[in-house]
Amino acid sequence: MHFLERGLKLNHMQDEPSGVRRRDLLSLIGAMAGSAAMYHAMTSLGFASESRYQGPIKLEGDPKGASVLILGAGLAGMTAALELRNAGYKVQLLEYNARAGGRNWTLRGGDSFTELGGFTQKCEFEDVLYINPGPWRIPYHHRALLDYCKRLNVALESFIQLNHNAYLHATRAFGGAPQRIRAVKADFQGQIAELLAKSTKQGRLDEAITKEDQEILLQALRSWGALDRNYNYKANLFSAETRGYATAPGGGLAAMPVPSEPVALSDILKSRVWRYLQNFANYNFQTTMFQPVGGMDMIGKAFAREVGDLIRYNAKVTGIAQNDRGVTVSFVDTANAGETQTATADWCVCTIPLSILSQLPLQVGTTMKSAIDAVPYAGAVKIGLQFKRRFWEEDDAIYGGISYTDLPIRQIAYPNSAFNRTGRGVLLGAYLFDGANAYEFTAMPPQERVARAVQFGAAIHPQYKAEFENGVAVAWHRVPFTLGCSGDWSEEGRTQHYRNLCQIDGRIVLAGEHASALPAWQEGAILSALDAITRLHQRVVKT
């Protein structure tokens, strides 16, 4: 969700024996289904999804007192509520939870959370420490979300995706010792540059590029790979400037630095840790990324300050009916279980996740219904761990960012704020998106998830054993208000059903990340809502 980890999914795909490469898949889709399908496939695979945001929405024309019932007070629902009320509509929102925000959610000390199956966790983090179980980072090109943060006064700070001093870890490589990202990147790049330089000098590229360009290429490879004058990548003070030193430069008598010894290319290749380097290059994870100061739910709370008066909480929708005059939604009050109640309006913007909507009695046409039924929901697990001290900073000099591992926890993400302080800290001790481990962790009781995250994480940070205090674990298939992390469209499903999902059906239009080409991103939820209400408004002012 967050969240979306297309990059990780690709890592999982590399494990698949089928061996279908992404570009092969894309050209296949392009050949079979035409360029529109190709575009959808590209966007959902993480290419080319530049934000379509055109600045604040302008809904011109008089809605003449028309009313809209919005289902779900997440970012999509609250975006729709905010803008439709500004445009003159009568708006009401029904929300299943006792709070606004939906998957835009932060767990802090004192919060409690009951997952499906009845397991309740009380978060015991200290004071201002938190984890974001859902979305946790915002790419710079998510311009709609950034604009709402600006308009609603949500303060942002940097989210560090790439920290050169964080670790890459492979269980069966380097004797199990985690490697600094900086060193792996330098050694991988340096030795590839060396190979290419040798091939060039041996004339093996003569047919590919001109002699003149070969001279320039050799200069570039020396620079790019930190090669010496003989085009070798070795332990020296030049390579140390990228991979780091055995003994760093100092002051006074013993100031001179000592270079460090590169790791052999063969070891890097076999370790497979190179796949994480490409992850950092993913369009969705490139710098600059942001997070709200104090927790992701600052965004949901900011929206709720605007539209909170329109929200009816604890409302579990049980059915959605429509005729040519309007929409009638039945719901029960989960806080005061009683008779089914109804809410009516001229129009309905429904942001209920498809995992839930597909189970509700819903009066829409067969094409939209088929689309709603066609989208399974991804599994994802996040585990927050509190430690007595920020040992990752004090001992390991890791300030923010993410370490990656092939252990079942997959990632350890360090806090991107309150750097260099004494006292407790919370890190993200596991982030699983899709794949077998996400299901395996979901199937455990919450306390076992936390215990396993500590056990696995200790292979990377042995300090875990002495410093761990408490933790919380959110498995999204167990989250009562979503039954999953995000819409997990297959390419076939998107080709066949996506447009049908997004069409206005009578008086109902759907919105949410599932109705976007940015699945699991908050930007997708907002862009989807803006598109839905634009089309709805056009219809209203025309009639």
Add this chain to the structure above:
Amino acid sequence: MLAAALMLIPAASLAQDGQRVFSSGYRFVEMSGEELFNNVCRGCHMGDGAGASGAGSYPSLAHNQNLQSSAYPIALIVRGQRAMPPFGDMMNDDQVAAVVNYVRTHFGNDYRDAVTAKDVKDARR
């Protein structure tokens, strides 16, 4: 086929820790019906198979007459349906058969006509 699939899995991923097996990649390494149920299905259908209910529901598998026809759970596991994710790419034919047989003979279900890997293979077509 099973042996070939196993050979692709690095040995360490099969190492057990206490009662639990962890997979190393996208596919599950659990092989028995009981282990697959406990490490995968239990996430949503719960340990007693009774399912759960929030804004939507996970159906109970207990005393579930929909399991009478073995083709139904096979199709659901391979292809998914609504909130149920498809597992056809994450489990091989033997694994799907094992977990179908487990669910159809537990939680108050007593359907003794076991399915085979070939049934699953045929259902994938």
